[in-house]
Amino acid sequence: MGRRKPKPFFESIEVTGAGSRGKSIGKAPDGRTILIANAVPGDTVSVQTTRKKRQYYEGTATALLKPSPDRIAPKCAHFGSCGGCKWQHMDYSAQLRHKENEVRNNLIRIGKVDLPEVQGILPAPSPYYYRNKMEFSFTDSRWLEEEEIQKGDTIADRRGLGLHKPGMWDKVLDLEECHLQADPANAIRLSIREYAKKNGLSFFNPRNQEGFLRSMTLRNNREGEFMLILQFFQEEEENRIGLLEYISNEFPQIKSLFYTINPKGNDTLYDLELICYRGEDHIIERIGKLEFRITPKSFYQTNSAQTERLYQIVRDFAGLDGSQRVYDLYTGLGTIAQYLSDQAKEVIGIEAVPEAIVAARENARHNGITNARFFAGDMKELLTLEFIEEQGTPDVVVTDPPRDGMHKDVVACLLEILPQRIVYVSCNSATQARDLGLMDAHYEVTDMRPVDMFPQTFHVENVVLLERRNGK
Template identity: 60%
Template sequence: MSKRTKKQAFTNVEVLDAGAKGKTIAKAPDGKVIFLSNTVPGDVVDVQTFKARKAYYEAKATVFHKLSDKRTTPACEHFGVCGGCKWQDMGYEHQLFYKQKEVTNNLTRIGHIELPEITPILGAASPYFYRNKMEFSFSDSRWLTQEEVQSDADLGDRNALGFHIPGMWDKILDIKKCHLQADPSNTIRNAVKQFALDNGFEFFNTRNQTGLLRTMMIRTSSTGDVMVVIQFFKEDKAKRISLLDFLAETFPQISSLQYIINEKANDTIYDQEVICYKGEDHIFEQMEGLKFKINAKSFYQTNSDQAFELYKITREFAGLTGNELVYDLYTGTGTIAQFVAKKAKKVIGVEAVPDAITAAKENAQLNSINNVEFFVGDMKHVFNDEFITAHGHPDIIITDPPRDGMHRDVVQQILNIAPKKVVYVSCNSATQARDLELMDAMYKVTKTQAVDMFPQTFHVENVVLLEKR
């Protein structure tokens, strides 16, 4: 029989700091660290532990004796239940402080890197309504609040269109207004839900695999384009057409209206046919004169304004003169490669996802960029000596890997090639720090710049310039 964790209560605990993954940090009387998820540094609280480990507890605040002066009133009525904006109760200037602190701590403590003078984190001009893509789920059994569960009142309509409750694959929180994507997103979502209710559409039941409406994606762009993609569980032609016609007539600003019939168990769309109902099968994003064609399955940075700032920093760190051969590793759809191309002699992009490379080539052609080439394959296999021999020895490498960072073989190959500079863009400064430590004997970090791509959350991007010692 497994040993049950003994819950403990601690009183008048001061929350001291914010840590990884949005957790806040306090100290228990026995010296152990307490990780909390519903407090702000500066709060004084009573806590109840729900998990105990050798060096730490995980706990929840149960009583608040003092509220931190770092607190602010959350803008969203769904805060605390919806898991999308865990830091919305913390003032934005304090969010930036703790994001910068996390990056610095990771680079020095994990990577043991000697850092140059730290440039302050680049905050977002718009800390709300900054996302260009949102995905909402339909459910016939919406999440009930604790008050609703304990109430004897008639719960009425149980249909929902919103977000998954964190950690629960089958429970959806009905969203009235989301502060992450600007209108017409909220207006479209609420109109679709009301139309579906008025016309007897069945919302999806994940457990039973029943219903008609599964998900809705809304993409917007700086050009004013709007894409809406409705995912149906089965074909019901009459209802499908009535909903899509309603959207087209009510929201003429929708430039790309598409749908999917997905009868499989999960709602991922990457193996599904996306059918264009009205308008184009894509929208365009624009950045410094470059146009990027985005379809329903395309990856594009979800904060367009901050992506522009991130790419400018990357290009500035590279210090291009027009004579360099640049390798862009983990190039994705080639946005960074194309953004730096006009300052470089040539750019070679490498990416593991075939569809992303197809999009990269298409966008390069769209932008009449002739000094970029894109190649597809697993980085640790493609990025080898034969590849370098075939395409040239890079003067500069730009790398923007996924959250897991670079494979050790890729790091070693960079060291073997030994370019003059490496610009490392990362969405996870912990794995970035791990990789930098492997490169520390050959390269010195000469610049670092954190960029806040996701206000109201704990996520942060970081750009580092490495130059040969």
């Protein structure tokens, strides 16, 4: 058997741009594109390739020969090992520039959209400490850094609490710090970890499916109130009560403390019974004058401060004067629907998750909203001409689908009823562009605003206004 041919190594590559999913772009000596991890546009780097395709290479920067003007020192000690912040080594203004370019390029290249002159990307109010939800995993065999491995010492206690390594479902990086969620998030996580170690509690092993402490989810609102959800793999009543009492006494900021026993093969909460051990069964988040009850299973935008600004853009694009019927597709908790309700004749929200619709109705009652109705069902099956005939034809449609974009049947239905305006909110401008291309014969893009909901990452939200073409 012959030896494998070594993968190409390139000595000096100029990084010319940002590609998809946080990779940077360079050009190999043979003319092929290189998708480079661990590089910033403007760098000159050495690259070890990891994959070779007909038209491109994939690789990792192994040496920085000349730094980009946009390169900065990362704030977090775990940068490079943790997958939470791919762009922490890039100046924030450069992050914004590359995100906006990606959105524009996708709409032009994939959707063939003739973009009008539009406003630039909306920066986040804060590039750090903006997340209102973080999920951490316990592990009995934490990820070892290269320097630890090289020492060759036997590490007796490998228990840890942190984030999964990118692409590795069973590997967890133990975190000493994280700069994505506001204080006292770090203190809560570290205190729980140290209490568990001191009291001999066992940490989870996903391969063997054993251990006591499994995961923790930490949510907070803009008032500084926290919700903590602990998952235990198995019941150990004395240990469970001891930990929960410790947390209750140590952190008065935790207004809502939940736990669950989860012996399943995955960490998803939605099919589990969650028990409120202490405090309220929700925390309240406010958008303008509206209040929303956030429960452990609620979906809510992860950047609270930027969410309100995103919704204001949606409202501006919708152009409501009180006479319009609005459909809010993929409504979730009904937050956008309720935010628009005071400027609409009627708002109808549709969402696939029944629990979310129950919460949307409860929130609407709590907020005194009487002109919003909510329906649960699979979007492509519920949004039909029969449904629209029964509920009334919309003048304006707001759609905020998942990353896969809208199902082709949903697009087809919109093209049947042809509302005057469609406001399309997306967390994936590539699938958004695909859908815009499908609607191009009847709609033109008249406005667009990218919104940075996720600083230090390559993710970006985009809002597009579609208006019906004359005579169509």
